[in-house]
Amino acid sequence: MAELPDRAQVVVIGGGVIGTSVAYHLTKLGWTDVVLLEQGRLSSGTTWHAAGLVGPLRASESGTRLVQYSAQLYAELEAETGLATGYRNVGGLVLARTPDRMVQLARTAANGEAYGLETELISPERAQELWPPMQVEDLLGALWLPGDGKVNPADLTQSLAKGARQRGTQVFEKVRVTGFSTIDGARGPRVAGVRTDRGDIEAEVVVNCAGQWAKALGDLVGVTIPLHSAEHFYVVTERVEGTHPDLPIMRDQDGWTYFKEEVGGLVVGGFEPNAKPWKSPNDLPYPFEFQLLEEDWDHFQILMDQALLRVPSLEHTGIRKFYNGPESFTPDNQFLLGEAPELDGFFLGCGFNSVGIASAGGAGRALAEWIVAGAPQDDLVGVDVRRFAPFHGDNAWLRSRVAETLGNHYAIPWPNLEVTSGRPQRLSPFHDRLAAKGAIFGSKMGWERPLVFGPADGSLELEYSWGKPGWLPFCIEEQLACRADVAVFDQTSFSKYIVSGPGALASLQRICGGDVDVPVGHAVYTPWLGTHGGYEADLTVTRTGADSFFIVSSSATTVRDLDWLRRHLDDATAVDVTEAYGVLGVMGPRSRELLQGLTDADLSHDAFGFATSQVITLAGARLRATRMTYVGELGWELYIPVAEAGRVYDAISAAGARDAGYNTIESMRLEKGYRAFPRELNPDDNPVDAGLSFACKLDSDIDFIGRDAVVAAKAQGPRRRLVSFVADDPEVMMWGGELVLRDGVPAGQVTSAAWGATLGSTVGLAYLVPEDPPATLDWVRSGSYQVNVGGVLASIRVSTRPLFDPGNERIRC
Numbered sequence: 001m002a003e004l005p006d007r008a009q010v011v012v013i014g015g016g017v018i019g020t021s022v023a024y025h026l027t028k029l030g031w032t033d034v035v036l037l038e039q040g041r042l043s044s045g046t047t048w049h050a051a052g053l054v055g056p057l058r059a060s061e062s063g064t065r066l067v068q069y070s071a072q073l074y075a076e077l078e079a080e081t082g083l084a085t086g087y088r089n090v091g092g093l094v095l096a097r098t099p100d101r102m103v104q105l106a107r108t109a110a111n112g113e114a115y116g117l118e119t120e121l122i123s124p125e126r127a128q129e130l131w132p133p134m135q136v137e138d139l140l141g142a143l144w145l146p147g148d149g150k151v152n153p154a155d156l157t158q159s160l161a162k163g164a165r166q167r168g169t170q171v172f173e174k175v176r177v178t179g180f181s182t183i184d185g186a187r188g189p190r191v192a193g194v195r196t197d198r199g200d201i202e203a204e205v206v207v208n209c210a211g212q213w214a215k216a217l218g219d220l221v222g223v224t225i226p227l228h229s230a231e232h233f234y235v236v237t238e239r240v241e242g243t244h245p246d247l248p249i250m251r252d253q254d255g256w257t258y259f260k261e262e263v264g265g266l267v268v269g270g271f272e273p274n275a276k277p278w279k280s281p282n283d284l285p286y287p288f289e290f291q292l293l294e295e296d297w298d299h300f301q302i303l304m305d306q307a308l309l310r311v312p313s314l315e316h317t318g319i320r321k322f323y324n325g326p327e328s329f330t331p332d333n334q335f336l337l338g339e340a341p342e343l344d345g346f347f348l349g350c351g352f353n354s355v356g357i358a359s360a361g362g363a364g365r366a367l368a369e370w371i372v373a374g375a376p377q378d379d380l381v382g383v384d385v386r387r388f389a390p391f392h393g394d395n396a397w398l399r400s401r402v403a404e405t406l407g408n409h410y411a412i413p414w415p416n417l418e419v420t421s422g423r424p425q426r427l428s429p430f431h432d433r434l435a436a437k438g439a440i441f442g443s444k445m446g447w448e449r450p451l452v453f454g455p456a457d458g459s460l461e462l463e464y465s466w467g468k469p470g471w472l473p474f475c476i477e478e479q480l481a482c483r484a485d486v487a488v489f490d491q492t493s494f495s496k497y498i499v500s501g502p503g504a505l506a507s508l509q510r511i512c513g514g515d516v517d518v519p520v521g522h523a524v525y526t527p528w529l530g531t532h533g534g535y536e537a538d539l540t541v542t543r544t545g546a547d548s549f550f551i552v553s554s555s556a557t558t559v560r561d562l563d564w565l566r567r568h569l570d571d572a573t574a575v576d577v578t579e580a581y582g583v584l585g586v587m588g589p590r591s592r593e594l595l596q597g598l599t600d601a602d603l604s605h606d607a608f609g610f611a612t613s614q615v616i617t618l619a620g621a622r623l624r625a626t627r628m629t630y631v632g633e634l635g636w637e638l639y640i641p642v643a644e645a646g647r648v649y650d651a652i653s654a655a656g657a658r659d660a661g662y663n664t665i666e667s668m669r670l671e672k673g674y675r676a677f678p679r680e681l682n683p684d685d686n687p688v689d690a691g692l693s694f695a696c697k698l699d700s701d702i703d704f705i706g707r708d709a710v711v712a713a714k715a716q717g718p719r720r721r722l723v724s725f726v727a728d729d730p731e732v733m734m735w736g737g738e739l740v741l742r743d744g745v746p747a748g749q750v751t752s753a754a755w756g757a758t759l760g761s762t763v764g765l766a767y768l769v770p771e772d773p774p775a776t777l778d779w780v781r782s783g784s785y786q787v788n789v790g791g792v793l794a795s796i797r798v799s800t801r802p803l804f805d806p807g808n809e810r811i812r813c
């Protein structure tokens with residue numbers, strides 16, 4: 001057995017498809033001092049028994065690009081390594097049994113167009129021509145995806161490993177990582193190497209690609225890795241008439257099943273709605289090499305029944321083998337990538353939710369780029385491990401949540417779908433009061449947040465549809481009350497930090513695009529940008545003293561923002577005070593009058609101007625009031641110590657403020673054209689494209705991260721342009737993600753949309769992308785626009801200015 005080296009630049013843990021892909025891409029980028037450790041044999045974990053489906057079309061553009069690259073790599077790898085991957089570009093079919101599924105397929109087809117991917121909606125008859133063994137009598141149609149393919153997962157892993165070896169990676173099988181060494185780094189703890197059952201290896205970077213074992217390894221060094229295994233099934237049948245090696249992949253999602261040809265028979269697998277979590281992440285067996293779990297025909301029955309319905313000849317076809325393998329699932333069905341916020345140099349690539357084979361090429365490349373460059377090189381917000389907090393690491397919680405995420409895998413991806421398991425996690429001090437008043441809650445970063453208020457008897461339910469939902473009339477009333485009178489919003493879930501210390505101002509001037517060297521009591525809306533000028537965060541910084549600042553950011557980004565601060569603060573500290581304050585937004589033209597009745601502080605415009613903040617006594621509580629709005633109305637955000645928060649709410653409510661929820665905030669912010677991270681503002685978007693360069697201190701000579709990139713972008717003009725829009729037909733409903741056409745030609749995508757009560761129609765924001773940049777105002781104005789809404793074209797009016805109150809008269813008064 002070869003000796004382990006004493007040190008390496010990078011140690012990759014795990015010789016599955018992900019670990020080998022990371023090693024392959026690291027060496028391709030020139031980092032050749034790489035050691036890959038596998039406790040068993042290459043591919044012997046989850047990878048060897050995967051079905052091998054590779055479907056590039058994903059819900060997001062970044063996800064789609066990632067799998068597109070995988071497919072290209074798998075097709076070309078043999079030429080480089082001499083080892084075939086078994087990749088075949090056979091195309092894919094997705095079937096629809098119901099009108100709602102047809103709408104989803106039409107939306108997916110339009111998304112494909114937006115991402116430049118070939119898609120075609122076809123009839124059941126055409127689907128049957130492409131896939132002869134199935135019956136199609138119950139189908140309404142299908143989506144044809146010529147770019148789909150299949151690959152042999154074990155061969156792919158060997159080929160990636162060979163490519164990595166050829167450029168210097170040392171691969172060791174039968175070596176188990178048992179622990180880690182850490183040191184005090186410049187900005188906190190840093191990984192310094194791994195301990196194994198065959199000795200220690202020093203390393204600058206450790207990459208945890210240990211599949212379902214990754215969480216237990218993370219626990220050894222205090223790194224949260226929210227994944228949990230679940231049993232995942234398919235069978236391989238004997239010969240089926242009408243199959244051939246190039247038979248397309250077929251997905252019958254209304255029957256939770258997928259089908260793939262294999263040596264003349266079919267692989268029949270699926271995502272049953274009643275999923276079956278496996279052992280706790282800290283209780284997984286070892287050794288566990290090329291092993292399967294027990295057959296469970298009872299559990300598989302629901303999938304088999306549906307398979308028989310789709311392919312009747314299976315009734316008389318024998319089963320060659322039953323596969324039951326464990327696969328890791330995450331709380332939101334997206335994988336986990338990136339550097340752990342708890343430990344520098346410790347990277348993760350795990351939790352692949354049954355799409356690890358399809359994702360491996362792109363994810364491996366993205367992670368390798370991140371390691372080499374020290375920062376992600378694309379928009380990876382949706383898979384970035386910093387979207388989770390330590391409380392997401394609880395095994396019992398994960399167990400209940402992954403059962404739901406796996407079960408939902410083939411369900412219709414309704415807009416704004418709320419998960420129901422593992423709730424509630426975090427409750428605001430107003431929760432019980434709001435629940436008693438008919439609030440329907442959604443969850444964000446564990447917080448229960450009111451979405452809309454129905455009748456107090458709780459008779460309104462959150463229903464999902466592509467069209468106008470049942471809760472919309474209630475939301476409309478809330479919106480109108482806020483525009484005409486005054487509404488109160490529970491915004492406790494805002495992330496909140498205090499940054500203080502002698503270096504606070506200098507650090508924040510460098511971190512913030514905006515100028516935060518303002519008088520005490522002033523609040524600044526500012527981006528945090530990466531070196532390429534893309535958005536890392538979008539938030540408000542209030543100066544509370546010479547060396548202290550109060551930062552308010554979006555609910556979902558607490559861990560991400562704190563990590564950014566930790567990396568960039570010098571001689572200053574950041575403290576997370578999110579849970580210390582209840583937050584009420586009191587918004588609307590009557591907000592001043594209402595609040596003035598509860599405080600002796602002078603709330604007049606002269607004494608309390610827009611974008612200023614004061615500590616005042618209101619309803620008997622000492623609290624911070626900040627004159628800010630995310631709904632485009634006169635209003636104050638109140639940051640109230642938790643113990644007193646309920647009392648303040650009672651006083652505001654008794655004074656006549658109408659309760660309103662996050663669905664109302666969404667509609668009103670879109671009428672006003674306010675952007676949100678990451679939907680309009682992600683690491684691929686810069687302030688010039690987003691129309692927000694005014695929020696950067698470009699007219700000063702103060703340097704900030706991303707400044708050069710923004711200056712260059714400004715000189716070149718926007719590559720694309722974020723515009724507001726309103727639908728001509730008030731019956732049309734959009735949700736975000738829809739394809740936009742300019743003069744009949746695909747030209748961009750809706751980022752967010754909701755029904756705006758004041759404008760009386762669907763409103764939203766969309767990026768428009770010209771073929772020949774820059775996206776000039778003339779180019780925007782000279783087009784006529786439509787949105788593909790589930791296959792139906794809806795005309796929209798586009799504006800580069802906010803559609804509601806463009807002069808800010810309602811705010812600055």
Ligand SMILES: Cc1cc2nc3c(=O)[nH]c(=O)nc-3n(C[C@H](O)[C@H](O)[C@H](O)COP(=O)(O)OP(=O)(O)OC[C@H]3O[C@@H](n4cnc5c(N)ncnc54)[C@H](O)[C@@H]3O)c2cc1C
Nearest residue numbers: 014016039045046047050051052053177211355356357358
């Ligand atoms: C039934 C089934 C069907 C599937 N079908 C598909 C499909 O069609 N398409 C698709 O894209 N995906 C599919 N998947 C999912 C896919 O198999 C996984 O997402 C993918 O294999 C995950 O790869 P990985 O490298 O993260 O994990 P693994 O393959 O499990 O690799 C992790 C490796 O780390 C090693 N390891 C763990 N701990 C240590 C340690 N302490 N020291 C050293 N080594 C360690 C393990 O031995 C293991 O080999 C399917 C999964 C299942 C179960």
